[in-house]
Amino acid sequence: MIQANCHHSHLYDGGMRMRILVAVDRDEESQMALRYTCHLLEHFEAHVDALYVKPDVAQAGAEGAYAPFTTPQDFHAAMEAEAQRTLEAVIETCEVCLGAKIPCEPVVAVGDPAEEILRVADEGNYDMIVLGSQGRSSLRGLLLGAVHAKILHHARRPVLILRNFRPVRKILVAYRGSECDQGALRFVGRLFQKKKPEISIVHVQETKIAESDKYAKQCVEDAERTIRGFGFSPVLVTAQGDFVDELLKAVTVKRFDLIVLGAHWQKRSKYLAMISDEALDLVRLTNRPVLVFREPLDEPAFSPKEQGIQER
Structure with a gap:
């Protein structure tokens, strides 16, 4: 029998309370992410914080980023004006959540986007x-995005990456038999318990x-x-081949x-907690929203053998 040992969430307390941190800027994609989040949480007692990370003007100036401007003062003024416009856009988008009776507040931090998102997420639990x-935003990077990749590697909680707005x-659910996968099932089961979408559990028998x-x-x-415990009747799919390839085919x-x-x-030690290569590849290669679940690093995870499942 698999032991329950996953991320302690307000979602698990029985009151269906969630605290969500959405990274935003003026870019359309991040504004869409905020609207999407409010759509997901419409059946929950939830609170959303929209985090905007302002560039560190002093650091940017020291690196010569104000070259197109005539003076450092002009650069500083332009950066502050952009930050104010972004904050106004975030407040306007928060109205969507408030319309759905979900509290939404803008939060501002200063510094490196990935580091600040991770810091605020940890401090705010x-x-x-x-x-x-x-x-075209501060969240942009190479391939998946430098900010996205860093957060996926180091976040101590589930990370949802959105690519377009579509009803769920x-x-x-990609399932390989780990406690982390069990945690993902429980998280999704509670999150969508009232909406009741069709859930397909796909296990790839890896050659x-x-x-x-x-x-x-x-x-x-x-x-x-596990998922039937939340009132779902899942579609069960077993495939053979490469984990990432078979999942992309299914999608x-x-x-x-x-x-x-x-x-x-x-099982990962707290010193080796980075996302698996397969999970990162799947996030990079699909054009669908992806929810990557992880348990907290300060609690032990169970290996398949410890769960009572025979080794492969």
């Missing part, structure tokens, strides 16, 4: 971090590690038992609205 897709009617039929069968049974065929997976599938 938020239940989830929400990021918009990369665009079909969810794919490169010669996964046994027995292990694959037990994985699917454990996942089904293409059925056009899922959300992909959910654990950040890692093996």
Whole structure:
């Protein structure tokens, strides 16, 4: 039997309370992320904080970023004006949440976007971090986005990356049998318990590690038992091949609205807590919203063997 040992969330306290941190700027993608978050939480007692990270003007000036401006003073004034316009846009978007009776407040920090998002999330003990897709904004980086990648690697809570606004009617949960995957199922089960979208649990029997039929069968049974506890009748799918390739095929065929997976599938020490390569590849390669779940680093995770599941 799998032991429950996952991220302590307000969501698990029975009162359906959630605290969500949404990273925002003036970019359309991040504003969409804020609207999407309010849509997800319409059945919850929830609170949303919209975090805008202002550039450190002193640091940017020291690095010569004000070159296009005539003086450092002009640069400072331009940066402050941009920050004020962004804050006004965030406040306007928060009205969407308030219209759905979800408290939403703008929060401003100064510094490196990834570091500040992680710091605020930890200090505020938020239940989830929400990021918009990369665009013409301070959240932009290479491929997935430098900010996104850093947060995915180091966040101590679920991270939801959004790419477009679409109602969540079909969810794919990638399940490999870890406690992290179990935590993802419980999180999604509670989050969508009232909306009741179709949930497909997909287990890939990985040929490169010669996964046994027995292990694959037990994985699917454990996942089904967990999600049925929240009133869902899941679609069960087993595939054979490469983990990422098979999941991308499934998304293409059925056009899922959300992909959910654990950040890692093996027991990780607190010094080796980075997201698995497979999870990061899936986030990079799909054009669907992805929720990456992880348990807190200060609590022990269970390996498949400790869960009572035979090794692959």
